[in-house]
Amino acid sequence: MEKASNYQELSVDTIASRLKTIDAVTSRIGTDTSKWQVKEVGDGNLNLVFIVEAPEATLIVKQALPYVRLVGDSWPLPLYRAYYEHEALVRQQQRAPGTVPEIYYFNNEQALIIMEFLQPHIILRGKLIAGEKVANLSETMGKFCARTAFRGSELSMKSADKKADVGLFSGNVEIPAITESLVFTDPYYDAEMNHNTPELEGIIKNIRSNTALKNRVQKMMMKFASNTETMVHGDLHSGSIMSTDNDSRIIDPEFAQYGPMGFDIGMLTANFLMAYFSQPGHRSQADLSDYQGWILATIKETFEHFYAEFRHLWNTERTGMLYPASLFEDQGQSSAAACDDVLDHILQDAISICGIEMHRRVLSLAHNADFESIEDTSIRAPLEARNIMMGAELILNAENIKDISSLTSMAERFNTGEYL
Amino acid sequence: MEKASNYQELSVDTIASRLKTIDAVTSRIGTDTSKWQVKEVGDGNLNLVFIVEAPEATLIVKQALPYVRLVGDSWPLPLYRAYYEHEALVRQQQRAPGTVPEIYYFNNEQALIIMEFLQPHIILRGKLIAGEKVANLSETMGKFCARTAFRGSELSMKSADKKADVGLFSGNVEIPAITESLVFTDPYYDAEMNHNTPELEGIIKNIRSNTALKNRVQKMMMKFASNTETMVHGDLHSGSIMSTDNDSRIIDPEFAQYGPMGFDIGMLTANFLMAYFSQPGHRSQADLSDYQGWILATIKETFEHFYAEFRHLWNTERTGMLYPASLFEDQGQSSAAACDDVLDHILQDAISICGIEMHRRVLSLAHNADFESIEDTSIRAPLEARNIMMGAELILNAENIKDISSLTSMAERFNTGEYL
Numbered sequence: 001m002e003k004a005s006n007y008q009e010l011s012v013d014t015i016a017s018r019l020k021t022i023d024a025v026t027s028r029i030g031t032d033t034s035k036w037q038v039k040e041v042g043d044g045n046l047n048l049v050f051i052v053e054a055p056e057a058t059l060i061v062k063q064a065l066p067y068v069r070l071v072g073d074s075w076p077l078p079l080y081r082a083y084y085e086h087e088a089l090v091r092q093q094q095r096a097p098g099t100v101p102e103i104y105y106f107n108n109e110q111a112l113i114i115m116e117f118l119q120p121h122i123i124l125r126g127k128l129i130a131g132e133k134v135a136n137l138s139e140t141m142g143k144f145c146a147r148t149a150f151r152g153s154e155l156s157m158k159s160a161d162k163k164a165d166v167g168l169f170s171g172n173v174e175i176p177a178i179t180e181s182l183v184f185t186d187p188y189y190d191a192e193m194n195h196n197t198p199e200l201e202g203i204i205k206n207i208r209s210n211t212a213l214k215n216r217v218q219k220m221m222m223k224f225a226s227n228t229e230t231m232v233h234g235d236l237h238s239g240s241i242m243s244t245d246n247d248s249r250i251i252d253p254e255f256a257q258y259g260p261m262g263f264d265i266g267m268l269t270a271n272f273l274m275a276y277f278s279q280p281g282h283r284s285q286a287d288l289s290d291y292q293g294w295i296l297a298t299i300k301e302t303f304e305h306f307y308a309e310f311r312h313l314w315n316t317e318r319t320g321m322l323y324p325a326s327l328f329e330d331q332g333q334s335s336a337a338a339c340d341d342v343l344d345h346i347l348q349d350a351i352s353i354c355g356i357e358m359h360r361r362v363l364s365l366a367h368n369a370d371f372e373s374i375e376d377t378s379i380r381a382p383l384e385a386r387n388i389m390m391g392a393e394l395i396l397n398a399e400n401i402k403d404i405s406s407l408t409s410m411a412e413r414f415n416t417g418e419y420l
Numbered sequence: 421m422e423k424a425s426n427y428q429e430l431s432v433d434t435i436a437s438r439l440k441t442i443d444a445v446t447s448r449i450g451t452d453t454s455k456w457q458v459k460e461v462g463d464g465n466l467n468l469v470f471i472v473e474a475p476e477a478t479l480i481v482k483q484a485l486p487y488v489r490l491v492g493d494s495w496p497l498p499l500y501r502a503y504y505e506h507e508a509l510v511r512q513q514q515r516a517p518g519t520v521p522e523i524y525y526f527n528n529e530q531a532l533i534i535m536e537f538l539q540p541h542i543i544l545r546g547k548l549i550a551g552e553k554v555a556n557l558s559e560t561m562g563k564f565c566a567r568t569a570f571r572g573s574e575l576s577m578k579s580a581d582k583k584a585d586v587g588l589f590s591g592n593v594e595i596p597a598i599t600e601s602l603v604f605t606d607p608y609y610d611a612e613m614n615h616n617t618p619e620l621e622g623i624i625k626n627i628r629s630n631t632a633l634k635n636r637v638q639k640m641m642m643k644f645a646s647n648t649e650t651m652v653h654g655d656l657h658s659g660s661i662m663s664t665d666n667d668s669r670i671i672d673p674e675f676a677q678y679g680p681m682g683f684d685i686g687m688l689t690a691n692f693l694m695a696y697f698s699q700p701g702h703r704s705q706a707d708l709s710d711y712q713g714w715i716l717a718t719i720k721e722t723f724e725h726f727y728a729e730f731r732h733l734w735n736t737e738r739t740g741m742l743y744p745a746s747l748f749e750d751q752g753q754s755s756a757a758a759c760d761d762v763l764d765h766i767l768q769d770a771i772s773i774c775g776i777e778m779h780r781r782v783l784s785l786a787h788n789a790d791f792e793s794i795e796d797t798s799i800r801a802p803l804e805a806r807n808i809m810m811g812a813e814l815i816l817n818a819e820n821i822k823d824i825s826s827l828t829s830m831a832e833r834f835n836t837g838e839y840l
Contacts, residue, residue: 154645159600160593170587173580180579180741189746211748215758218743219765225574225742226649226678229642321600322645323638326609328631338635345639 006109007079010063012038015050019061024105025114029054042069046077046254051117058119059104064111064254070366071193077174081254082111084172088256089113091231095151096144099250118249121242125369128238128275131283131291135246138298141268142305144250145236149261149346150313152230154320162320166228166258176225176257179234183356184221187363188214194364197371199381203388204363216395220352228258236264237271237357237368262346265306266353270391272299273354273411274361274370277387281374292415296408303404307343314339344402351401355394358387382417390414426529427499430483432458435470439481444525445534449474462489466497466674471537478539479524484531484674490786491613497594501674502531504592508676509533511651515571516564519670538669541662545789548658548695551703551711555666558718561688562725564670565656569681569766570733572650574740582740586648586678596645596677599654603776604641607783608634614784617791619801623808624783636815640772648678656684657691657777657788682766685726686773690811692719693774693831694781694790697807701794712835716828723824727763734759764822771821775814778807802837810834 010018016033019025029036035054042049042062046069050061064082068075086108092100105114127134154162186194188208196204207213233240234255242249276295279288314335318325323342328335361368362384371387374380390410394401401407413419430438436453439445449456455474462469462482466489470481484502488495506528512520525534547554574582606614608628616624627633653660654675662669696715699708734755738745743762748755781788782804791807794800810830814821821827833839 154642159597159645163590163593163596167587167590170583170590173583176583177579177741185741185744185747189751191746209751209753211753211755211757214747215743215755215761218747218758219761222574222649222742222762225579226647228648229646321597321605322642323635324605326611327605327634327638331609331629333629333631335631335635337631338638341635341639342642 007066007111009065010048010050010061010110010112012040012050015052015061019052019114022105022114025052025059028057028104029059030056046081053117058117060101060115060117062113062115077178079111080108081172081175082106082113083108084169084175084256085252085254086113087168088231088233088253089115091152091256092144092148092233092250092253096147096250099140099144100253101249101251118242118251121244121247121249123239124241124243124248125238125271125275127243128272128295129278129282129370129373131279131287132245133291133294134243134248137243137248138301139305140248141241141250142265142302142307143309145265145268145302146306146309146313148233148264149230150310150317152232153261154322155314155342156317156320158319159321162228165231169231169256169258172257175234175255179255180221180225182364182366183360184217184224186365187356187360188217191364195367196363197377197381197384199377200362200384200388203385207359207363207388207392210392213392213395216352216398217356220349220356220395223349224259224263224353227260229261230258231256232259232261232263234259234263236268238268238275238370239368260346260349260353261342262349262351263353265302265346266350267357268302269299269350269407270354270357270361271368271370272302273358273390274368274387276411277383277390277415278370278374281371281376281379281383296411299411300404300408303347310343310346311339314342347401347404348398351394351398351407354407355391355398358391358394362388386414386417386419389419427486427531429485430468430470430481430530430532432460432470435472435481439472439534442525442534445472445479448477448524449479450476466501478537480521480535480537482533482535497598499531500528501592501595502526502533503528504589504595504676505672505674506533507588508651508653508673509535511572511676512564512568512653512670512673516567516670519560519564519668520673521669521671538662538671541664541667541669543659544661544663544668545658545691545695547663548692548715549698549702549790549793551699551707552665553711553714554663554668557663557668558721559725560668561661561670562685562722562727563729565685565688565722566726566729566733568653568684569650570730570737572652573681574742575734575762576737576740578739579741582648585651589651589676589678592677595654595675599675600641600645602784602786603780604637604644606785607776607780608637611784615787616783617797617801617804619797620782620804620808623805627779627783627808627812630812633812633815636772636818637776640769640776640815643769644679644683644773647680649681650678651676652679652681652683654679654683656688658688658695658790659788680766680769680773681762682769682771683773685722685766686770687777688722689719689770689827690774690777690781691788691790692722693778693810694788694807696831697803697810697835698790698794701791701796701799701803716831719831720824720828723767730763730766731759734762767821767824768818771814771818771827774827775811775818778811778814782808806834806837806839809839 037053039051048063052059086106101116103115233253240252457473459471468483472479506526521536653673660672
């Protein structure tokens with residue numbers, strides 16, 4: 001998994017000659033490369049992504065770059081993350097069938113994954129900014145989070161298998177380090193790569209001088225860095241989801257690692273909340289309330305599907321060493337209260353993670369288009385401020401938020417702007 | 421680290437011929453094996469332990485057995501645990517110098533560690549049963565727990581080094597599995613290898629039917645199995661400590677793994693409490709109060725030394741990514757409250773672990789001599805019952821015990837027997 005000496009970046013010009021001898025490619029799009037149409041579409045931070053279109057079919061070709069694209073050569077990043085991305089995709093396909101792209105080919109040396117082209121899917125974040133509803137989104141995401149959380153944990157897996165997998169993923173050091181810096185640390189001091197909307201200086205100063213808040217965030221980072229409950233996607237924001245009007249798929253698990261079961265659904269919720277708070281920058285008052293209501297309903301229903309699926313798996317697939325039937329069902333006792341406690345624990349972690357993700361997306365390096373595409377900063381800044389203030393509230397009071405309705409009600413209160 | 425085909429159990433008869441060509445041995449005890457006196461003294465569950473005495477010096481020779489000695493061939497156990505024991509001893513020597521035996525020789529294929537013979541040290545549990553006080557015990561143990569907890573965590577270590585070490589130790593599957601079964605699961609149902617003092621049937625039935633209690637224990641097991649805060653000793657009871665009247669050393673870290681920072685001090689506290697509760701079975705009323713008072717003072721002072729040393733390391737060696745100075749001191753802000761929160765978190769975990777260890781030592785397979793050597797079960801049973809009841813109280817109310825004085829006061833209340 002070291003950087004291979006034969007690694008060569010693909011380009012639009014070289015891709016045909018590089019891929020034309022791969023059976024997994026030619027069996028799908030033929031050998032006549034003159035008919036291949038190639039576009040580079042990578043809009044993320046870390047990779048080259050090509051669409052290779054032929055009359056027969058279309059493929060996605062994703063290649064890791066040896067540096068952070070957003071920053072450049074000055075931030076090198078190991079190519080072996082493609083290995084972990086591939087391993088994660090395989091596990092996600094097993095644990096939540098049908099939710100991730102099908103893999104056609106993997107080449108470790110070239111840090112290259114060739115996979116299913118999702119069509120007519122587009123990045124969910126774009127739809128959220130455009131005000132487009134996606135049917136079944138909450139069900140897909142709630143079940144994906146529940147299935148990957150449960151089936152990757154020792155509630156389900158044999159301990160020996162799970163511990164071997166923790167060992168495997170422990171080799172992926174640099175990727176968690178990005179999360180540890182950009183998500184948990186940089187937002188809370190004047191880190192070099194940070195940037196923010198200028199009008200927020202006052203509120204940011206308050207956040208960065210709040211030691212109780214920073215203490216809470218670091219406690220969560222300790223949990224994140226020292227917790228192997230399950231294999232998480234690790235970067236489950238609305239840019240890692242591709243949707244049509246009624247179908248959604250999850251992509252880009254290159255930040256997969258072992259971590260808290262609440263991590264993915266917490267980060268996802270934050271990105272839904274940022275879509276929610278940013279809406280006044282994207283649409284007229286006439287459509288606003290309906291679409292914002294749909295986003296909050298999506299958050300609520302995502303958790304409802306998560307809970308329902310997690311409970312279902314608890315009752316039907318609890319084959320790991322944790323909460324064994326020998327202690328509960330075999331003695332004629334219910335383990336339902338124990339399941340509720342595990343779900344409460346997941347919710348607490350998710351709420352903390354949610355608040356932290358809301359902060360880092362407006363305070364740290366990697367902002368998101370929900371806010372960033374609002375060009376008029378006098379409109380953007382107060383919306384980002386609502387998001388920052390609610391993030392702080394979530395971090396500081398996570399244990400007092402006992403259900404997801406409390407969270408969505410809180411969002412409605414902050415959305416009025418009266419708390420600023 | 422697989423079982424090696426050349427592995428051969430040592431015996432009193434073969435040890436001289438096996439060791440006489442090892443420089444690390446002969447440089448210390450000479451080559452004239454006719455002067456070597458060999459005794460097998462292993463009284464633990466998993467290993468052969470020999471004392472090899474020569475005019476020049478004395479050595480300890482410890483060899484892992486491929487099965488659990490207490491149970492026999494029917495419970496095989498991988499020899500590679502000697503590899504992890506050796507790795508753990510190396511780390512403990514670095515992190516808490518002078519507290520573990522010096523290693524002279526390690527042979528992975530033979531699962532063999534040759535090390536310092538501690539003299540005139542004897543197993544602490546024997547001294548506690550005999551009513552002998554050990555000066556400096558609390559300081560040695562408090563500092564050992566603080567130094568290994570802190571220096572093995574990402575408060576101190578570079579994340580890349582710590583994560584590589586988590587990967588290394590993730591290969592040690594069977595040893596954590598023993599703890600997961602014998603400590604966290606078996607005590608709470610009628611597991612095959614369990615045994616208990618017959619008079620306790622009623623109280624044990626109550627414990628095993630208490631779903632809230634079992635729920636709490638499983639939650640702690642999930643934490644134990646999914647937490648990599650630091651490298652813990654993993655079996656830090658009074659049989660893993662050797663003491664003179666004023667010096668103590670820590671041995672036998674073959675249960676080392678990554679786990680919660682509160683694990684070791686929690687298990688140690690349980691073993692002190694079991695020594696405390698068992699005292700009426702070992703001495704006359706005249707000596708009882710003084711010695712029991714000394715044990716409780718030892719618990720209290722162990723935590724005081726732990727806290728003081730942890731705070732000292734927090735202020736002087738906080739070089740890891742967690743709670744970085746950039747967020748606190750560099751901004752002119754104190755991180756003392758954050759340190760207090762981490763210590764509270766450690767205390768909570770320690771209290772839960774303490775209660776669980778108190779249970780497993782009277783309900784599961786591996787009992788301890790504190791209670792077991794009280795032959796008259798009509799004397800033993802009520803003392804064990806106090807221990808079980810307090811264990812349950814600790815598990816069920818861990819979050820309400822905010823300081824160690826509350827714990828020692830609770831022990832005094834249960835020691836009256838009035839709660840039964």
